[in-house]
Amino acid sequence: MSRIVVTGIGVISAIGNTVAENRTALQEGKCGITSLSLFPSRYAGLMPFGEIKITTQELQERLNAKEPGVTRTSLLALHAFVEAIQDSKLSDKDMRCFDTALIGASTVGGMCLTDELYSDANKSDKGSDYLASYDFASVNIYLQERYKMAGIVNTINTACSSSANAIMYGVRLIKSGRAKRAIVGGVDCLAKFTINGFNALHILSPDICTPFDEQRKGLNLGEGAAFLVLEKEEDAKDKKIYAVVSGYCNCNDSFHPSSLSDEGDGPYLSMKGALESANLSAGDISFINAHGTATENNDMVESKAMLRLFDTIPSFASTKSNTGHTLGAAGAIEAVYSILNLTYQEIYPGLNCKEPIAATGLLPVQTYQKRALQHIMSNSFGFGGNCTSLIFSTI
Amino acid sequence: MLYIHQSTCISAQQTFLDVDINTLHEAVDNKLKVIEPTYESIPPGILRRMGKVVRIGIGAALPLIRQATSLDGFIIGTANGGMEDCIKFLNQIIQYEEGVLTPGSFVQSTPNAIAGQLGLFTKNKGYNITHVHRGLAFENAIIDAIMLLTDHPGNNYLLGAVDEISAYNYNIEMLSGWYKKEPATCKELYQTNSIGSIAGESAVAFLINGDQANAVAQIVAVDHIHTSDISIIENQLKYLLQHYLLAGEKIDILLSGENGDNRLLKYYAAIENITADTTVARFKHMTGEYATASAFAVWLACELFQTQHIPAHIVKNQTSEKSIKNILIYNNYKGAQHSFILLKKEN
Known part of the structure; x- marks a missing residue:
């Protein structure tokens, strides 16, 4: 059986907006965990977060993504998605064909808009622009509609292992013959929902996190997105192949x-x-x-x-x-x-x-x-x- | 090959354990809420902490788990998971201005809590996944299951789907125009000629493996697409029928996801046109509308295979009285997400 290879990657996180920026930051041992400057939360001054220092409006401008109801989660996903598909040189035709799959993951979806969701869920006069944007699938449905994708689209939520499962699922789809290529990844952005959830569980650290340290005090929440383009090795002969x-x-x-x-x-x-x-x-x-x-x-x-x-x-x-x-x-x-x-x-x-x-x-x-x-x-x-x-x- | 051996369903109808689907239970306030069992095998302390979606999901799965000789994992489809708990927690965040909150609702609200709790309950360390792709969450779960059984034909899995009506998603769907504003009844759902449907929920579970012996049904094919273009959907159905029906075979029943929303009738009409001369039956007056209603339809198909009897209230038009061997489910969620599930009777 042909091996499944990675032909495109894209990422945005608190340490960089592109793959190249992320690599430089990793080489330099840069920490992107800071005080909140954009996201409004009571915990802003109390604990640090891996916040991406680009406003939602600026993401909309940069990506020319001004559809009504588009959320920060969808915008971060789009940012990484565009980098990955360009990196893999996927054409419009590739994107639209029935054997290009999209498998994404998110645990927050449109729930980043806590206040809008609160209002739409509790009031009965008139809804906001975001009525169709709250669920987990909204992110991938947005990407699918924007790129007119006709292949299998799926959203997976297994909490913090969600996008690892999206990658695994994409590989299996290709191996089973249900897709020729799969764009796989995940996204989450900072949300009052997760900040307060993890805080209630007492696992947020008041300081910058210290993985594997005896004195560790808990995790810091971050936001970001990444996508990978997966193809069969035999279909990627003319492409740059990153890994199997x-x-x-x-x-x-x-x-x-x-x-x-x-x-x-x-x-x-x-x-x-x-x-x-x-x-x-x-x-x-x-x-x-x-x-x-x-x-x-x-x-x-x-x-x-x-x-x-x-x-x-x-x-x-x-x-x-x-x-x-x-x-x-x-x-x-x-x-x-x-x-x-x-x-x-x-x-x-x-x-x-x-x-x-x-x-x-x-x-x-x-x-x-x-x-x-x-x-x-x-x-x-x-x-x-x-x-x-x-x-x-x-x- | 995916063979269904056992199935259970907790719905607004009498579908759990002592099944009687000839009598129709009516909606109350445009909602078809599930008839919950007593959950005798769940310890009361644990039961109290479970949100509704976790409770009915586990409630539906437990009888099958008890019958399974071995289980290799759980594959669950749910669009929203514990919506009630999710918004309960959200309301706390707003009302207490992000003060000191209790984590129970947060943990219960994550959609993977159903599959996670099933794993926990059965001490099962196998494959465990939750598909949440809105109106295609269950269809994607079926595809996952088919791939697993192709690779591991000797394995047994629990495939399921759960979604709940909560006061909050009801409000959001109502504001979006997906539920009817005027009072509606199940009996006359298809005569309403207005937009929207009635709200619904269910928990459905299937014990599946790759073994044809003693199976109730086979899921022969599942196909889904996101579009509003009727011709694409028509072509997809034609392709599916050509490829998956044996020569000389035809569909005996089209189980249509028609839901009383007059904006969607054109899709169902186009499908009925292609499967002309086939008995058409409907199920949304039994369940209401929600993202994983197609799982109820698969349960119903298994029931029709076993009883070889079509309850009068589900028939839209009947072409002939003959044995029920092939059932095609066509479902349409919000005019954008379309799915076909083709089932074949076994044994």
Whole structure:
């Protein structure tokens, strides 16, 4: 069977508006987690966020996206989507044909418009422009309509592993013959809904997050989007090929609605399953882009699961110390970062970890390094026990 | 190959356990709310914390889980998940000005809470996913299931779909013109000649695998498209019939998603035109309109296969009394999302 390869990438996050800007920021160990300057929230001065410093209006101008009802979530998605399809040189005809699929993920959708949604849900006089924009599917339906796409379009929500599952689903669609190519990714933007939700769970850090540090205090929420163009290797002969999507596994921790089991069965099984699907052994993995949210629970459990699976733990780091936790976008953003690792044969420092977790002693990569890399694992774990691991490999 | 072995449905009709679909339960205030069972097997403490969508989703799935010898994962379609909890939490955010809130509603409101809770309940560490693509959430879940069974024909999965009416999404859909402003009844839903439908909800679950032996039905094909162009939809149906019906076979029943919204009649008329000489039956007067109503239609198709009896109230026009072997479901969500599901009777 033909391998499924990545022929285009696009990303926007708190550390850059393009793939190139994101790479430079990762090389320099830049942290995009700051005080809120655009998003209005009571928590603006109290905790930092991975906010993209472009107003929604400016995104509309730049993207010439002024349709009524378009949300910030859809605009961030469009920004990354355009970069990915241009990178892969997809023509208008490619976009419109029935075998180009779009698989996107979002956990916030149009709920970023908390106040408008509150009003539309509770009042009966007249609705806002956003009545059709609140649900999760609204983002992909917007992209589909804008590009007149005729192939399979789907939206996946498995909380923080959503876009990792979108990538996995795109690969499976192509392998099954239901699509010739798939544009896959995810988006989430800052929303009072998620800020207050995570705050109520007491897992937001008042300071900049410190993944895998003994003294970690929780996660910082971020916003962003990323898309990848997936094709069969044989259909991409004339194209720049970034990487192969060589392994994937979705499984469930089945322990608790909002935290991972002590033994980390879900993370262990998703990493192990991804290795099996890629026909690799643990020793083949060159680097792990960890889920690494910097919550007490995640980093301990993920570390333990890595110790269970790997005789020698590969180098690892969490780019959530750069971008914050972008929820439904995280899996796709980190897939792009993993692909950058492979393309440029380099690894980026995990920020802010000074003291390894005492029980595990694992320290993320501390410095930028050139390194021979062949297989990179990317982990995404979410509420509902939804765990997904992906493996990207050099061509 | 996707074979349905067992199915359950919690709906506004008497569809759960002791099934009687010959008697029609009427809507109240233009809403067809589900008849909830007593959930004896869910511990009361856990039941109390569950939002409605999680409760009915698990309620529908549990009888099938008990019968399954093994389960390899959960594939759920839901457009909105726990809308009631979602807006409850949103209202807290606004009313308490982002003050100290309790996380229960937040956790219950994430759409993957249904599949997640099913995994948790059954200690099942297998495949677990939630498709949320509005009016095609269930159709995408079926495609996922077909792909899984193609790769792992020996596996068993629970395929399901859940959506709920909440006061809030009712308001949003009403403002958008998708629900009728004037009082309407199920009995006369198709004679209203006005815009909008009545609100609905259900939880449907199927035990599926790749084994034909003892199956109730096979999902032969599923196809969906986003368009408002009738000719594209017509071509898609013609293609599907050509490719998936064996020579000499025809559709015995067209299960039409007609919902009393006069703006959408043209789509249903075009489809009925292509499947002419086929018995047409409708189901939205039993369920009301919501994003995953097509899952109810699949449950109903299984019921028709097994009983070989078409309740009088679902018939739009009947061409002949013959055995029911092939059923085609055509559904249309808000005039933009169209789907075809072709089912074949087994055993």
